[in-house]
Amino acid sequence: MTATEVPATGIPTTRTAAGPAPVTDKGGHAAPPTSTGISNEKLAMWTFLGSECLLFGALIATYFLYRNRLGNGAVRPGLVYDIPFTSVSSFILLMSSLTMVLALAGFQRGDLRRGRIWLLCTALLGSGFIGGQVYEFTTFIHQGMTIKTNPASSAFFVLTGFHGTHVAIGVIMLLTLVFMSLKGRIPQERSEIIEIAGLYWHFVDVVWIVVFTVVYLLPGNR
Amino acid sequence: MTSIRATEASAAGEASGDVAGVDSSAEAGGRPHPEGGEHGAHPSDRQYVVIALILAAITAVEVVLSYWNDAGLSAPLLLVGMALKFAIVAGYFMHLKFDSRLLRRLFLSGLGLALFCYIAVAAVFHAFTHETKISPQGPGPVVTAPAQLAP
Numbered sequence: 001m002t003a004t005e006v007p008a009t010g011i012p013t014t015r016t017a018a019g020p021a022p023v024t025d026k027g028g029h030a031a032p033p034t035s036t037g038i039s040n041e042k043l044a045m046w047t048f049l050g051s052e053c054l055l056f057g058a059l060i061a062t063y064f065l066y067r068n069r070l071g072n073g074a075v076r077p078g079l080v081y082d083i084p085f086t087s088v089s090s091f092i093l094l095m096s097s098l099t100m101v102l103a104l105a106g107f108q109r110g111d112l113r114r115g116r117i118w119l120l121c122t123a124l125l126g127s128g129f130i131g132g133q134v135y136e137f138t139t140f141i142h143q144g145m146t147i148k149t150n151p152a153s154s155a156f157f158v159l160t161g162f163h164g165t166h167v168a169i170g171v172i173m174l175l176t177l178v179f180m181s182l183k184g185r186i187p188q189e190r191s192e193i194i195e196i197a198g199l200y201w202h203f204v205d206v207v208w209i210v211v212f213t214v215v216y217l218l219p220g221n222r
Numbered sequence: 223m224t225s226i227r228a229t230e231a232s233a234a235g236e237a238s239g240d241v242a243g244v245d246s247s248a249e250a251g252g253r254p255h256p257e258g259g260e261h262g263a264h265p266s267d268r269q270y271v272v273i274a275l276i277l278a279a280i281t282a283v284e285v286v287l288s289y290w291n292d293a294g295l296s297a298p299l300l301l302v303g304m305a306l307k308f309a310i311v312a313g314y315f316m317h318l319k320f321d322s323r324l325l326r327r328l329f330l331s332g333l334g335l336a337l338f339c340y341i342a343v344a345a346v347f348h349a350f351t352h353e354t355k356i357s358p359q360g361p362g363p364v365v366t367a368p369a370q371l372a373p
Binding site (some may be wrong): 005036037038042043046047049050051053054056057058060061064065069083087090091094097098100101102103108163195198199202203205206207213214216217218219220222 | 232249264267271273274277278281284285287288289293295296300301303304307308310312315316317322325328329331332333335336337339340341343344347365
């Protein structure tokens with residue numbers, strides 16, 4: 001004999017004749033009805049992010065391997081870097097993580113309007129970062145460093161280009177969420193969608209934290 | 223940082239399931255985790271702003287360090303700054319500090335595997351020195367001196 005209760009959290013828990021079923025976590029509070037106590041979507045996103053560590057790890061390791069392979073007198077990536085400009089780009093991406101958590105907080109509180117505004121700010125900051133990267137790539141190409149110049153430049157463009165693509169996908173994801181929210185398809189109870197998109201966005205930020213330091217700032221690169 | 227820790231302390235009180243108190247707890251310094259449970263409360267909006275300012279400050283220090291000529295000292299400091307920023311974003315913005323331990327283990331195992339695997343590969347190819355002993359592009363000269371910019 002079982003009965004399903006819907007507490008104030010909105011997440012159903014199951015009670016049996018013998019007492020509460022193990023649909024609660026260690027703290028004894030309502031949790032998603034999965035064996036892990038975590039929703040499948042969130043678990044899937046974390047698993048995906050764990051695998052993304054391997055992808056970006058491979059790209060960063062490749063950059064380390066090729067950074068001194070310059071061919072015959074070609075341009076070294078470190079000589080064309082514009083550190084102040086890239087620092088501003090990094091700051092923009094870092095701040096987009098702040099606006100992302102503020103958006104999530106808004107949705108979780110039920111302040112959907114504010115949540116949407118922060119989501120839009122995040123998308124704009126992300127677009128600003130992509131714009132900066134496009135400008136940076138264009139400048140490098142004008143200075144004679146293209147993806148085909150030497151193995152070092154190839155590794156640089158592939159690594160930063162892959163990251164930029166991830167940011168672009170994130171911006172599309174965020175704009176889709178804003179649109180869905182405007183259509184009323186993301187109420188407070190479904191704020192986990194924002195959380196999952198936020199995880200992806202923060203991961204992209206975390207990857208840039210590593211790329212910015214190991215590719216641009218470390219002394220051996222310049 | 224002390225105020226952030228205080229949010230964890232308030233988690234026990236929030237675990238009573240007082241959903242109506244979300245906003246008031248936000249004012250007090252933290253929001254209850256939407257899944258409830260053993261994990262702590264999320265930071266408040268103000269605390270998020272403070273965390274972002276800390277991240278910005280670390281970035282500024284890193285940029286200054288990158289112009290420092292003493293590579294022997296600046297490189298480790300830059301790596302420490304990077305690790306610190308990584309931990310702050312993953313812990314507070316991605317809520318790893320407050321979420322289930324399972325998620326933390328999942329992410330850290332991917333990260334640990336990547337670090338171990340690629341540091342080993344890079345070390346085998348002497349990527350941390352200026353000379354790459356085994357050429358990834360086959361035999362040929364290794365250029366170690368900075369090349370001139372193209373006109």
